[in-house]
Amino acid sequence: MCFRSYRMTLSCLSRVKTYRTPWKRLYSTSQTTVDSREVKNFQALAHTWWDEYGKFAPLHSMNDLRVPFIRDNLLKTSASHHPGKPLSGMKILDVGCGGGLLTEPLGRLGASVVGIDPVAENIKIAQHHKSFDPVLDKRIQYKVCSLEETVGESAECFDAVVASEVVEHVSNLEMFIQCCYQVLKPGGSLFITTVNKTQLSYALGIVFAEQIAGIVPKGTHTWEKFVSPEKLESILEPNGLSVETVAGLVYNPFSGYWHWSENTSLNYAAHAVRSRAQEHQEPAESALKGETGALHANTYGSPSVREEQRT
Numbered sequence: 612m613c614f615r616s617y618r619m620t621l622s623c624l625s626r627v628k629t630y631r632t633p634w635k636r637l638y639s640t641s642q643t644t645v646d647s648r649e650v651k652n653f654q655a656l657a658h659t660w661w662d663e664y665g666k667f668a669p670l671h672s673m674n675d676l677r678v679p680f681i682r683d684n685l686l687k688t689s690a691s692h693h694p695g696k697p698l699s700g701m702k703i704l705d706v707g708c709g710g711g712l713l714t715e716p717l718g719r720l721g722a723s724v725v726g727i728d729p730v731a732e733n734i735k736i737a738q739h740h741k742s743f744d745p746v747l748d749k750r751i752q753y754k755v756c757s758l759e760e761t762v763g764e765s766a767e768c769f770d771a772v773v774a775s776e777v778v779e780h781v782s783n784l785e786m787f788i789q790c791c792y793q794v795l796k797p798g799g800s801l802f803i804t805t806v807n808k809t810q811l812s813y814a815l816g817i818v819f820a821e822q823i824a825g826i827v828p829k830g831t832h833t834w835e836k837f838v839s840p841e842k843l844e845s846i847l848e849p850n851g852l853s854v855e856t857v858a859g860l861v862y863n864p865f866s867g868y869w870h871w872s873e874n875t876s877l878n879y880a881a882h883a884v885r886s887r888a889q890e891h892q893e894p895a896e897s898a899l900k901g902e903t904g905a906l907h908a909n910t911y912g913s914p915s916v917r918e919e920q921r922t
């Protein structure tokens with residue numbers, strides 16, 4: 612039994628018993644969201660997670676934007692009475708948590724955070740780093756597993772799922788999104804940051820960032836696995852996740868800082884909400900064929916998030 616007090620487990624399990632769409636029917640056991648090549652890549656880098664100016668420097672720096680993005684959007688749906696611990700009482704699943712770079716600040720905001728990652732070395736590093744802070748040690752739990760491996764015991768257990776800089780590294784993106792839906796409470800939030808699939812992201816995200824400037828290690832990304840906001844929305848919406856906000860993120864490699872932008876052609880952050888309605892019937896057979904309206908990014912610059920305008 613992972614992640615929860617026994618009582619909470621029983622309540623989650625009871626919900627699982629009444630869960631109408633047995634998620635196991637959706638996927639054959641051979642299907643997985645884990646790409647073994649990605650695992651190898653991250654295994655080799657695991658020892659550098661907590662080097663703020665090392666290979667994961669852009670991720671350390673991204674916290675300046677993504678932590679307030681997650682906090683502000685979560686607080687829109689629930690007033691917090693805990694100054695200093697605004698996310699107190701919230702359960703968050705950080706999927707692909709790596710060394711815990713985002714897991715820890717979410718824990719510091721008061722949330723109970725479960726961090727999962729298929730790379731054992733990542734979880735070892737994350738466990739070790741949180742052990743230095745007794746508050747975090749209680750609030751954060753880590754587990755080596757894939758998202759699909761935790762769905763069975765975590766159905767409708769989380770107020771939020773975070774997958775930051777992960778979806779561009781997974782296989783079976785639709786299966787990944789469906790698993791996010793399964794573990795979210797009705798009305799729960801999904802936060803994704805990733806890289807858009809554009810010519811510019813090829814030029815700057817692959818050629819410039821990896822091969823010329825070494826902003827991220829060579830071989831970190833495969834352009835074909837980048838995900839456009841339109842494709843992401845075409846998978847989210849039919850699977851019961853309504854897109855609330857899409858905001859562009861731009862990394863300045865000279866300053867080492869990220870900035871919000873109207874432009875989503877490189878990196879972007881998305882916030883989607885699981886419908887509160889009755890359980891979602893059957894996840895869509897394939898949402899990839901659907902056309903969706905163009906997305907208009909908002910500039911997420913202030914704590915009050917502006918809604919996304921769809922054309």
Ligand SMILES: CC(C)=CCC/C(C)=C/CC/C(C)=C/CC/C(C)=C/CC/C(C)=C/CC/C(C)=C/CC/C(C)=C/CC/C(C)=C/CC/C(C)=C/CC/C(C)=C/Cc1cc(C(=O)O)cc(O)c1O
Nearest residue numbers: 666667668669670776810813814815816818819820827862
């Ligand atoms: C099938 C196939 C290959 C198709 C390709 C697509 C296609 C059709 C391409 C053709 C079109 C085209 C334009 C090709 C161009 C090729 C080429 C010759 C490009 C030249 C590139 C070049 C020299 C650009 C120079 C630009 C320039 C003038 C630079 C100086 C000034 C300037 C503007 C600098 C700023 C540039 C900038 C904004 C850089 C940001 C780069 C970036 C996107 C960084 C984000 C990195 C990232 C993804 C962070 C998250 C992250 C981090 C880490 C980590 O390890 O820290 C790990 C992760 O997994 C992450 O997700």
Ligand SMILES: C[S@@+](CC[C@H](N)C(=O)[O-])C[C@H]1O[C@@H](n2cnc3c(N)ncnc32)[C@H](O)[C@@H]1O
Nearest residue numbers: 644645653670707708709712730775776780781
């Ligand atoms: C770029 S790192 C991002 C780490 C962390 N989310 C952050 O932003 O600091 C991508 C992470 O996703 C993990 N990952 C890769 N494939 C995954 C999958 N199929 N499911 C879950 N996590 C995965 C990797 O092991 C790695 O830790």
Ligand SMILES: [Mg+2]
Nearest residue numbers: 776777779832
């Ligand atoms: Mg990435």
